[in-house]
Structure formats: structure tokens, C-alpha cells
Amino acid sequence: MRIQYAPRQGSTYEPSLDILVPALVKLRDCQNSIDALVLIDSLPDMILPGLAWAASRKTFIPSFAVQAVVTYCGPLFLERCLGKKPARELLTRYPKRAACSGLVRYDA
Numbered sequence: 001m002r003i004q005y006a007p008r009q010g011s012t013y014e015p016s017l018d019i020l021v022p023a024l025v026k027l028r029d030c031q032n033s034i035d036a037l038v039l040i041d042s043l044p045d046m047i048l049p050g051l052a053w054a055a056s057r058k059t060f061i062p063s064f065a066v067q068a069v070v071t072y073c074g075p076l077f078l079e080r081c082l083g084k085k086p087a088r089e090l091l092t093r094y095p096k097r098a099a100c101s102g103l104v105r106y107d108a
Contacts, residue, residue, distance in 0.1 A: 015046065015050040020050060020051060024051070024055060027061055027065050027066075027069070028060055028061050030062065030064075030065045033064050035065075036064065036065040036069070040068060040069060048069055048072060049073050049077060049082050049087075050081070051069055052070050052090055053086055053090065056070075056090055056094070066094060067094045070090055071094075075091055078090060
């Protein structure tokens with residue numbers, strides 16, 4: 001009998017809530033994309049994919065702020081940290097970055 005090995009496809013890092021919740025509050029208070037980019041620059045890179053995923057699930061976070069986080073992370077970093085399915089959902093919902101990489105079609 002031969003055992004087949006399949007690599008893990010789930011998330012490799014999930015940020016803790018004591019870091020994620022204050023980042024979500026600060027992201028909610030952003031007035032424009034520049035504010036979001038300044039906030040992103042002040043946060044550790046490892047929490048950004050989790051922040052993008054959590055922020056995309058909240059209605060009180062502006063979409064331009066989530067778009068800035070998704071664009072900053074890029075498709076490969078999102079996939080590496082979140083897994084294939086959540087990364088694909090984010091790139092489909094916020095397609096500007098995915099269009100640049102050729103992953104999805106963007107017609108806006």
C-alpha cells in the first residue's frame with residue numbers, strides 16, 4: 001500500500017486578535033488610500049493578509065482601504081499566508097491587483 005502525500009493548502013499564519021482588532025479600528029478610520037498606506041507601512045507584514053481577510057468581511061471598513069491592503073500584499077503573499085481559496089476570493093472581490101498579475105479579468 002502506498003500513502004499519497006498532499007501538501008497543506010490552509011493558512012500558514014493567523015494573526016492574533018490583540019494585534020488584528022486595533023489594526024481593524026485604525027483601518028476603519030482611514031479617510032483615503034494614502035492614510036491606509038501609511039497605516040499598512042506601520043504594521044508588521046505578517047498580519048497584512050489576515051487583516052485583508054478580516055477587513056473584507058466587515059461592512060464598516062471602507063473598500064478602498066481593503067483594496068490598498070490587498071494590493072500591498074500581492075497575490076503570491078496572500079496565497080502563501082491565507083491559502084488558495086481565501087486568496088482567490090479576495091482577488092476576485094478586489095480585482096485591480098489580480099488584473100495586474102493576470103489572475104482575473106478586470107473591466108473598470
